Amino acid sequence: MPQTLLIGAAFQPLQRELSRIDWSQIGANFLKHFLQIILISIIFWVINRIGKHLINKSFGPYQAPEKQSARSQTIFVVVRNIFKYSVMFFYVYTILSNLGVPVGTLVAGAGILSVAIGLGTQGLVSDVINGLTILIEGQLRVGDSVTIQSIDGTVVSIGLRTIELRALDGTLHYLPNRSITTISNHSQENQNITIFLRIKDPFRIDEAKDLLQDQLPKAKHHTTKLKAGIVIQAPVAEKSHGYLGVQISTKVAPGYQAAMQTMILDRTLKILREAQIEVEN
Numbered sequence: 001m002p003q004t005l006l007i008g009a010a011f012q013p014l015q016r017e018l019s020r021i022d023w024s025q026i027g028a029n030f031l032k033h034f035l036q037i038i039l040i041s042i043i044f045w046v047i048n049r050i051g052k053h054l055i056n057k058s059f060g061p062y063q064a065p066e067k068q069s070a071r072s073q074t075i076f077v078v079v080r081n082i083f084k085y086s087v088m089f090f091y092v093y094t095i096l097s098n099l100g101v102p103v104g105t106l107v108a109g110a111g112i113l114s115v116a117i118g119l120g121t122q123g124l125v126s127d128v129i130n131g132l133t134i135l136i137e138g139q140l141r142v143g144d145s146v147t148i149q150s151i152d153g154t155v156v157s158i159g160l161r162t163i164e165l166r167a168l169d170g171t172l173h174y175l176p177n178r179s180i181t182t183i184s185n186h187s188q189e190n191q192n193i194t195i196f197l198r199i200k201d202p203f204r205i206d207e208a209k210d211l212l213q214d215q216l217p218k219a220k221h222h223t224t225k226l227k228a229g230i231v232i233q234a235p236v237a238e239k240s241h242g243y244l245g246v247q248i249s250t251k252v253a254p255g256y257q258a259a260m261q262t263m264i265l266d267r268t269l270k271i272l273r274e275a276q277i278e279v280e281n
Helices: 002-019 023-032 034-062 070-098 103-109 111-120 122-136 202-222 257-274
Strands: 145-148 151-158 162-167 172-176 183-185 191-199 231-237 244-252
Touching: 023 034, 034 070, 070 122, 122 151, 122 162, 145 162, 151 172, 191 202, 191 257, 202 231, 202 244, 202 257, 244 257
Parallel strands: none
Antiparallel strands: 145 151, 145 183, 151 162, 162 172, 191 244, 231 244
């Protein structure tokens, strides 16, 4: 309610200024400066066409399908809109000035209105500023595996107002950019995976280690998603309960942690099962 009253009061100075304008004189000025207005319109039309051409040309290399990204697309749209509205503003200002409209006085009268509207759009402005920061700094890309506000998921869309995040259970979350304070991106560098297996018979841990060191590294030849050699350590004590077993670690391509961990675990269990080495959960 207070914000509504503020906006209503903000219209009063603007209405007073509008009532002081001699509209009949402005009509006469329009007829008098008709050709000049046509010339100004042509000049601004040319400026608009040239500006759009330069912007499209500047962003051209990034518009190819193989180079498209949410970051480049959004920055392109923002730059194009800023240019469009800037040209529109100066065009209207020039036309009104030629018609004899006291633009400066109207702008001053609309100052309180602008403040009132600004108070109502603080959240929107914060969303846009944070969205631009995320895009320009390249903190996220569509398809990245991330953790935002304790939600694990995949980035579906990056906008100036919200980020769409699909959680592991399939839920689609819409997160306002202003609410995002910490982003954990799991897809920008190679990721570590670690697997611990508790061997039932501690006296066979060294045997299990030798078998895995001999056979498990062959998995690297069957996929390009493993980015480092597979390291087998034994005997290793599990941190929580102190169980003895074998620890397997490696680096994988971003976004393939779960798939590669499943593959390595499947191969490991198969190797140990063939050697009749029992693993406990």
